[in-house]
Amino acid sequence: MYNSKIIGLGKYLPDNIVTNSDLEKIMETSDAWIEERTGIKERRHISKGSNDSTSSMGVEASKIAIERAGISARDIDLILFATLSPDYYFPGSGVLVQDALNIPDCPAMDIRMQCSGFVYAVATADQFIKTGMYKNILVIGSEFHSGGLDMTTRGRNISVIFGDGAGAVVMTRAENESVGVLSSQLHSEGKYAKELSLIGPSTGRWVPEIMKENDPEDISYYPYMNGQFVFKNAVVRFTQVINAGLEKVGWKPNEIDMLIPHQANLRIAQFVQKKFGLGDNQVYNNIQRYGNTTAASIPIALTEAWEQGKINPGSKVVLAAFGSGFTWGSIMIQW
Numbered sequence: 001m002y003n004s005k006i007i008g009l010g011k012y013l014p015d016n017i018v019t020n021s022d023l024e025k026i027m028e029t030s031d032a033w034i035e036e037r038t039g040i041k042e043r044r045h046i047s048k049g050s051n052d053s054t055s056s057m058g059v060e061a062s063k064i065a066i067e068r069a070g071i072s073a074r075d076i077d078l079i080l081f082a083t084l085s086p087d088y089y090f091p092g093s094g095v096l097v098q099d100a101l102n103i104p105d106c107p108a109m110d111i112r113m114q115c116s117g118f119v120y121a122v123a124t125a126d127q128f129i130k131t132g133m134y135k136n137i138l139v140i141g142s143e144f145h146s147g148g149l150d151m152t153t154r155g156r157n158i159s160v161i162f163g164d165g166a167g168a169v170v171m172t173r174a175e176n177e178s179v180g181v182l183s184s185q186l187h188s189e190g191k192y193a194k195e196l197s198l199i200g201p202s203t204g205r206w207v208p209e210i211m212k213e214n215d216p217e218d219i220s221y222y223p224y225m226n227g228q229f230v231f232k233n234a235v236v237r238f239t240q241v242i243n244a245g246l247e248k249v250g251w252k253p254n255e256i257d258m259l260i261p262h263q264a265n266l267r268i269a270q271f272v273q274k275k276f277g278l279g280d281n282q283v284y285n286n287i288q289r290y291g292n293t294t295a296a297s298i299p300i301a302l303t304e305a306w307e308q309g310k311i312n313p314g315s316k317v318v319l320a321a322f323g324s325g326f327t328w329g330s331i332m333i334q335w
């Protein structure tokens with residue numbers, strides 16, 4: 001049995017910055033409301049006419065991660081692509097990345113676990129590395145939300161929150177079993193699937209059916225979120241799943257060097273920080289600048305924290321996520 005560790009990190013954010021005041025011009029909202037409830041000041045949206053896509057952003061983040069890992073794209077044995085906004089209904093975005101990186105043949109798998117997608121993908125990569133089946137795994141989280149949001153007052157409770165972007169890591173075998181991913185916890189509770197969901201288009205709601213109805217009031221092809229219900233579940237599940245991970249590896253909260261919570265809402269992250277008695281230097285947040293980028297939020301934040309020298313060999317790093325499904329999970333990494 002091998003341990004797995006992260007050896008390269010990268011991120012990609014589209015250039016186009018959309019501030020809260022920009023949103024004030026197109027819907028009834030305010031900078032004060034958005035900042036007070038979510039902490040978000042601005043987010044990135046792919047510009048209309050740009051060539052950026054979910055897979056292309058993933059490719060850009062991957063190129064940086066692969067270079068920093070000191071390997072070449074052809075050394076990748078498996079691609080795991082976490083997203084809720086794939087380029088196509090099918091095939092998944094993983095194979096598009098494989099092609100764009102000129103990797104002639106390697107398995108490429110999409111992970112559809114929404115905000116928990118990156119945590120699920122890291123846990124999956126860890127298992128493939130542990131068994132020895134694959135050595136170098138490219139793990140990507142990428143989301144192109146802005147094209148599919150209801151940018152009117154009707155959709156404001158969701159559309160102000162989400163942003164576009166991608167992050168990627170390269171994972172490989174650790175030579176030392178006390179280093180790398182020490183534990184992963186994964187959960188889901190499908191009875192709340194519809195509380196945060198996008199129902200159509202899907203096989204439950206085929207496109208021709210939508211086109212036939214052509215009902216301007218039909219919001220089933222926009223994301224729906226029961227915000228307060230999600231919020232209440234998020235704070236409970238984040239706490240439980242971080243506690244479970246700490247218990248498994250025998251760490252005390254004050255030993256955490258860096259907690260990277262999924263960037264769903266700054267108030268959720270602050271609640272979790274307070275619950276574990278963590279200082280500001282023990283938690284990394286960037287939702288203020290990027291909004292909620294779902295599966296991309298943890299790898300983007302992890303990359304930034306690493307770039308800023310906040311994660312170093314020996315650091316105890318915790319990744320934790322909660323989101324649509326409901327799904328949640330945590331990963332404990334000895335860097």
Ligand code: ACO
Pocket residue numbers: 028029030033034037038114115116156157158160196226227228229230231234264265268292294322323324
């Ligand atoms: N601007 C101004 N007013 C707004 C906006 C907006 N953008 N959005 C909603 N409001 C109004 C509502 O209409 C409502 O008005 P009313 O009181 O007159 O009816 C009022 O603000 C309060 O609305 P709530 O929805 O109750 O606001 P809440 O305090 O719950 O905040 C939020 C909403 C930020 C979405 C919060 O519920 C939240 O963060 N939930 C959790 C999100 C999360 O964790 N998601 C998981 C990850 S995402 C994924 O997995 C895809």
